[in-house]
Amino acid sequence: MNAATTVRAEALTRCFGDFVAVDRISFEIQAGQIWGFLGPNGSGKSTTIRMLCGVLEPTAGRAQVLGYDVARDPEAVKLRIGYMSQGSSLWNDLTVEEHLRLFAGLFGLYGAAANAAVEEWIARIGLAERRRQLAGSLPGGYRKRLALACALLHRPQMLFLDEPTAGVDPVSRREFWDIIVGLADEGVTVMVTTHYLDEAEHCHQLAFIYGGRIIARGSPEALKRAPGAGVTVEIISKENALLLDAVENLGYVRSASLYGSSLHVTVENDVGLAQLRAFLDARGIGPAESATITPSLEDVFSGLVTPAGVPEDHPA
């Protein structure tokens, strides 16, 4: 194992009865990276993270985190990682400060060391004025920041975040990501799952999981420019809604979706592009109103997940 490799999964698999939640996935995360894990609900993101944290036993395959095997030595892994689970990980009847003190104690920080860590994190997440407030009465954004502080109090080298910004307003999300980026700069490795593709742009590496398998991976830039990403056209038209219905049914169109006042249509390649141009011309939409653009991550991933089928894992 490379000294700079923090996480290594090899054919990691988890079944629940007959259902294969995670299907032989392999990947590596390098130290100091923000590694984004994307995919629709139920695609296997949380299951993977739980296996890596040592709380869920893999059915097959193996994984190492910070050099420790997650199945054989889960306690060694737990000592060195921070984990923020999806959903509520806070006790509504404990205050901000009580949460931090609890986690300090759980991770072996006592006395002066505990006080210092608690004060540092209360300041860092901006909850000094709310330190005696019950977690149950905190707004969503603050709750997430508190949960993050609880996961970081013991200065882990590796941080797992499972949908840390779900249900949080855009301003809080921005602030949250500023903290994550700051952590990565300090050398903490971060594995994060999210539904927000704008957030994925912050990641150094991305992997897209679907049906328990990783179907695309690479840096955000590389994914957008990959041959598999197709060609995306941005159409400005007054009849976007009507056009969307028409375009969606065309055989050569991979995906189409509305972005505010514009419509993004992705086709497989230049042949498809020519067909699309002809279709648009017939409706009086010229090249001026339909420019080829760099696809957003959303275009890339909505193109990957089509009813037609799921492509095999291809590194970009």
Add this chain to the structure above:
Amino acid sequence: MNFRRMWTIAVKEYVQFFRDRRTVMATMLMPLIQVVLYGYLSSDVRYQPTVVWDLSQTSESRQLLAAFTNSQYFSIKYNATSMHDVVSRIEGGQALAGIVIPPDYAKLLHRKQSPEVMVAVDASDATAARTSLSVAQAIGSSLSGTLVIKELKMNGVPIPKIGVDVRTRAWYNPALRQEVFIVPGVLALVMQFTMTFLSMSTIVRERELGTLEQLVVSPIQPWELMLGKMIPLITIGFINVTMILLLAVFWFGVPIAGSLGLLYLTVFIFFFTTLGMGTLVSTIAKTYIQAVQLIQFFLMPSMLLSGFIFPVAAMPPALQALSYLVPLTYFLTIVRGIIIKGVGIEYLWPQIVLLLLLGLAVFTTAVLRFRKRID
């Protein structure tokens, strides 16, 4: 085993428990209310409402009825004027016993013959009926004896002093007060109930809230987590026991005959079995509702088998064998022994040792069953 980590959990649990005033009030008051309610539970069959059809209406018949009243087991509530009247009072549940005195009662007595008096008892509750019937028998024979002696004296016959003189002594509870027996048993029963219910929510509640995952991913070990959660519950349990004992002494007037120190020590051992049982259920159940249903399989039979209601010695051998698996069986013997009889460890050590072993077994199973995994 890291004691500071265990204490961290204990602090969390203390804070959470005392934060919710309503839970605190409920946990403190519920056992007391239960003890007061159960404390008045009594199998005492005295003052049974009785219907009388006195066809004789003589001083002799009134003397007989006075004997029934003086026994304190019969309380004459209704005077009937027909057999139908007597039957309907009993059928309607207003009376539990009926006495019918024949019209020739006094006349037959004067003729030195034996009049027949009917005493009918509602025997739906066989135990209560048995007592009433034997009291009625005793009243009859005692009255007959008195009459015979009177007759012999009148005829100048000397009364021979023969017969068996049975001298009875009621040990430990000379006043035969029902509550002296009931209240220590209720203490045991109520504490079993309170402790299992408190501990039952420990793990399963964290599981339901989603916070268990956060604990499981921390370096805490199952022993530390379980014991940490037990410490506040044991504190609460001791507060409860102290309040119940105060209630027993000052409200019910049940004195504590034995050593208070031994009593608290055995209470502590008993807590381990009940907390262990609750925790075990908590690790098995997926939801709190499931835990509540599961615990019934333990609580109900343990109440019936423990000797709280029916003496273990009176059970069929198979049930007796089962009762030895119930921690409450031992603890009942222990509390009744200490509170009522005032006996010490020299008599109670077998029960104490077995209770301790059961507690260790149950608690260890609970800890081993709890794996630091999410499934």
